[in-house]
Amino acid sequence: QLVESGGGLVQAGGSLRLSCAASGDTFSTYRVAWFRQAPGKEREFVAGISTGGVSTYYSDFVRGRFTISRDNAKNTATLQLNRLKPEDTAVYHCATVRAALTNYRDPLRYTSWGQGTQVTVSS
Secondary structure (H helix, E strand, C coil), X not given: CEEXXXXXXXXXXXXXXXXXXXXXXXXXXXXXXXXXXXXXXXXXXXXXXXCCCCCEXXXXXXXXXXXXEEECCCCEXXXXXXXXXXXXXEEEEEEEECCCCCCCCXXXXXXXXXXCEEEXXXX
16 A cells, blocks of 8 residues: 655745655565646656665656655655646656566556645646
8 A cells, every 4th residue: 555645735946745655564675656647637657766766767857856765664755846847736646566667657567556645836
């Protein structure tokens, strides 16, 4: 089970820190990604991180502004959102998969999803 938190309303240029808490004792064996979905749009990849946290992946539209990390001892993954823009407004979901990935960007590869947390950026 995955539970996201940390969303909210923020002005453009502001920051938020999203967390994804996982239950169970095998979190360290799962790849983790964050996706987002805005109203009327398809779910899109934001960032991904390997099991040990060594490798990270970002979409072009967030690279340099967002940072993904994980703490396997605490069964959590975090997405730090900086320099937010109104177009970042969406529901943000974390997702996990145990299998090795060649493409973190494909949502169909993930087996578990959280319910999402709303991020709203005002102009």
